[in-house]
Amino acid sequence: xxxxxxxxxxxxxxxxxxxxxxxxxxxxxxxxxxxxxxxxxxxxxxxxxxxxxxxxxxxxxxxxxxxxxxxxxxxxxxxxxxxxxxxxxxxxxxxxxxxxxxxxxxxxxxxxxxxxxxxxxxxxxxxxxxxxxxxxxxxxxxxxxxxxxxxxxxxxxxxxxxxxxxxxxxxxxxxxxxxxxxxxxxxxxxxxxxxxxxxxxxxxxxxxxxxxxxxxxxxxxxxxxxxxxxxxxxxxxxxxxxxxxxxxxxxxxxxxxxxxxxxxxxxxxxxxxxxxxxxxxxxxxxxxxxxxxxxxxxxxxxxxxxxxxxxxxxxxxxxxxxxxxxxxxxxxxxxxxxxxxxxxx
Amino acid sequence: xxxxxxxxxxxxxxxxxxxxxxxxxxxxxxxxxxxxxxxxxxxxxxxxxxxxxxxxxxxxxxxxxxxxxxxxxxxxxxxxxxxxxxxxxxxxxxxxxxxxxxxxxxxxxxxxxxxxxxxxxxxxxxxxxxxxxxxxxxxxxxxxxxxxxxxxxxxxxxxxxxxxxxxxxxxxxxxxxxxxxxxxxxxxxxxxxxxxxxxxxxxxxxxxxxxxxxxxxxxxxxxxxxxxxxxxxxxxxxxxxxxxxxxxxxxxxxxxxxxxxxxxxxxxxxxxxxxxxxxxxxxxxxxxxxxxxxxxxxxxxxxxxxxxxxxxxxxxxxxxxxxxxxxxxxxxxxxxxxxxxx
Numbered sequence: 237x238x239x240x241x242x243x244x245x246x247x248x249x250x251x252x253x254x255x256x257x258x259x260x261x262x263x264x265x266x267x268x269x270x271x272x273x274x275x276x277x278x279x280x281x282x283x284x285x286x287x288x289x290x291x292x293x294x295x296x297x298x299x300x301x302x303x304x305x306x307x308x309x310x311x312x313x314x315x316x317x318x319x320x321x322x323x324x325x326x327x328x329x330x331x332x333x334x335x336x337x338x339x340x341x342x343x344x345x346x347x348x349x350x351x352x353x354x355x356x357x358x359x360x361x362x363x364x365x366x367x368x369x370x371x372x373x374x375x376x377x378x379x380x381x382x383x384x385x386x387x388x389x390x391x392x393x394x395x396x397x398x399x400x401x402x403x404x405x406x407x408x409x410x411x412x413x414x415x416x417x418x419x420x421x422x423x424x425x426x427x428x429x430x431x432x433x434x435x436x437x438x439x440x441x442x443x444x445x446x447x448x449x450x451x452x453x454x455x456x457x458x459x460x461x462x463x464x465x466x467x468x469x470x471x472x473x474x475x476x477x478x479x480x481x482x483x484x485x486x487x488x489x490x491x492x493x494x495x496x497x498x499x500x501x502x503x504x505x506x507x508x509x510x511x512x513x514x515x516x517x518x519x520x521x522x523x524x525x526x527x528x529x530x531x532x533x534x535x536x537x538x539x540x541x542x543x544x545x546x547x548x549x550x551x552x553x554x555x556x557x558x559x560x561x562x563x564x565x566x567x568x569x570x571x572x573x574x575x576x577x578x579x580x581x
Numbered sequence: 582x583x584x585x586x587x588x589x590x591x592x593x594x595x596x597x598x599x600x601x602x603x604x605x606x607x608x609x610x611x612x613x614x615x616x617x618x619x620x621x622x623x624x625x626x627x628x629x630x631x632x633x634x635x636x637x638x639x640x641x642x643x644x645x646x647x648x649x650x651x652x653x654x655x656x657x658x659x660x661x662x663x664x665x666x667x668x669x670x671x672x673x674x675x676x677x678x679x680x681x682x683x684x685x686x687x688x689x690x691x692x693x694x695x696x697x698x699x700x701x702x703x704x705x706x707x708x709x710x711x712x713x714x715x716x717x718x719x720x721x722x723x724x725x726x727x728x729x730x731x732x733x734x735x736x737x738x739x740x741x742x743x744x745x746x747x748x749x750x751x752x753x754x755x756x757x758x759x760x761x762x763x764x765x766x767x768x769x770x771x772x773x774x775x776x777x778x779x780x781x782x783x784x785x786x787x788x789x790x791x792x793x794x795x796x797x798x799x800x801x802x803x804x805x806x807x808x809x810x811x812x813x814x815x816x817x818x819x820x821x822x823x824x825x826x827x828x829x830x831x832x833x834x835x836x837x838x839x840x841x842x843x844x845x846x847x848x849x850x851x852x853x854x855x856x857x858x859x860x861x862x863x864x865x866x867x868x869x870x871x872x873x874x875x876x877x878x879x880x881x882x883x884x885x886x887x888x889x890x891x892x893x894x895x896x897x898x899x900x901x902x903x904x905x906x907x908x909x910x911x912x913x914x915x916x917x918x919x920x921x922x923x
Contacts, residue, residue, distance in 0.1 A: 509813030
């Protein structure tokens with residue numbers, strides 16, 4: 237890891253968020269009365285990244301790669317095992333309950349499932365104004381219903397929706413309610429955990445456009461967690477690709493989608509079907525062999541080596557650091573990084 | 582000028598020409614809240630070696646169509662109220678229950694999105710795969726086991742002989758889907774219906790499964806009906822495509838034609854609204870609104886509330902499937918305008 241990550245933060249011009257060496261292990265236990273720890277699932281293992289104000293960082297990878305766990309620890313919905321996350325100057329992981337409450341105002345989350353994430357017994361108005369009950373100084377009581385109405389209209393729902401219940405809305409509309417709720421406390425950062433993957437194709441675009449408009453208007457930064465590489469390319473300024481608890485490659489949208497150097501990123505991109513049948517006979521595709529290794533017992537050296545088409549002896553012996561080895565302009569955790577020109581179309 | 586495809590065409594082409602022909606299929610669900618018009622007069626056909634994609638969003642009727650073909654519709658509340666499903670010319674809906682089962686069980690097979698819940702957790706996969714051989718061919722246990730291993734090898738499950746006794750939960754999602762495919766292939770079907778076979782899978786695994794299906798299709802010459810919402814997957818593998826909206830096919834075409842120049846506003850809207858992995862983003866052209874309630878369909882064209890080409894008659898007259906060219910249809914009064922817009 238570059239050593240400058242370890243210096244103490246807090247100068248103006250700092251990134252909004254700096255995550256350093258984040259680790260989250262889930263212990264595996266055996267026995268019912270006398271529990272013994274017999275190992276740990278290394279869900280997130282030494283993840284570091286930065287996020288600037290108003291920027292979107294896409295976090296991609298397949299199931300089990302640790303992208304959702306990474307996002308959840310930033311809200312302390314999961315307690316990290318170790319590491320630090322400096323947000324607006326404070327290490328979120330070291331805040332007391334009370335401090336955390338204040339800090340969380342500035343970090344909000346939008347969930348994947350708009351059916352499960354809204355309380356069916358609360359009206360839309362109650363859902364929106366609930367945060368102001370907890371943080372009463374944000375909006376004076378008398379103005380709350382007007383503000384809630386404004387927010388709903390901003391996300392494209394009629395103001396009268398205030399008195400209605402979640403079941404009266406479609407999936408896309410509920411996701412708009414989720415977005416309005418995330419905006420109530422004027423956050424600096426919204427974590428979007430697969431926000432459009434449960435929506436129909438024709439509705440996805442509406443929600444993606446809305447998220448982009450809101451970002452432009454309020455200058456909010458997004459951490460956009462998704463498995464859909466097309467959506468992530470569309471919305472992200474920078475992208476981090478995760479595999480088995482690690483970031484294997486990180487860079488600008490263009491670095492990752494046009495100049496990827498990590499074999500896993502290349503395989504992932506080549507597997508995404510392109511919605512254009514022209515020339516499909518000539519498309520090259522990197523087929524990965526086998527399945528994801530057990531995250532409780534990851535391979536030695538490079539974690540991807542067991543499925544990598546480039547693996548050599550060195551890969552089993554030496555864990556490749558996430559650095560720019562070959563002057564491609566962005567870091568890649570591969571001993572043999574190179575741009576593959578034939579990937580994709 | 583435009584003529585109506587469905588009825589006019591059928592008289593001169595003998596239906597026996599097709600491996601599968603679905604005609605005017607209409608399915609409704611009678612629920613307490615009212616009659617849900619899930620499938621409203623669907624026509625399509627499938628030939629050997631062909632891949633037909635049925636593309637649609639949730640509630641478009643694509644899965645119900647598949648269930649009706651397979652005879653696994655929940656009845657009640659679901660009823661086929663009109664139409665024919667012809668397998669090599671014979672309408673399976675008019676067959677006696679016993680004969681119908683023979684066709685559907687042996688000649689048409691289906692795989693589902695959720696392979697884990699389609700497999701029985703308390704029996705080994707070998708037992709479940711061997712069941713086909715035992716029940717349909719009266720095979721002994723050891724023969725059935727051998728058949729199971731062969732099937733697992735056919736779908737390229739590594740170490741098949743060692744893993745034949747393993748249980749579904751011991752396999753990954755991709756491997757479970759391979760087991761489902763193996764089970765579907767056990768009786769050498771002529772038609773395989775794949776209902777969102779890769780939706781629950783990661784993208785690298787999706788690529789493996791689609792490659793496997795294509796290979797098996799080459800080997801056996803079976804016709805494949807791929808039910809999906811993914812325009813990328815369709816572009817990759819399909820020969821023809823039928824786009825469904827609110828229980829109707831709104832456009833059917835060869836896959837190259839529709840991606841190059843869609844002839845229905847809904848197909849056009851879908852293609853414009855998806856972000857693409859091979860292109861950098863601008864603003865997405867979203868389709869406004871949401872799909873209609875199937876209990877209370879809009880009058881006239883079901884898509885008119887969301888359509889930019891809408892005129893007065895669209896709210897009144899149900900558009901037939903106009904013939905755009907040979908083997909291509911669009912259910913839009915203004916399909917020429919849509920085609921011309923590109």
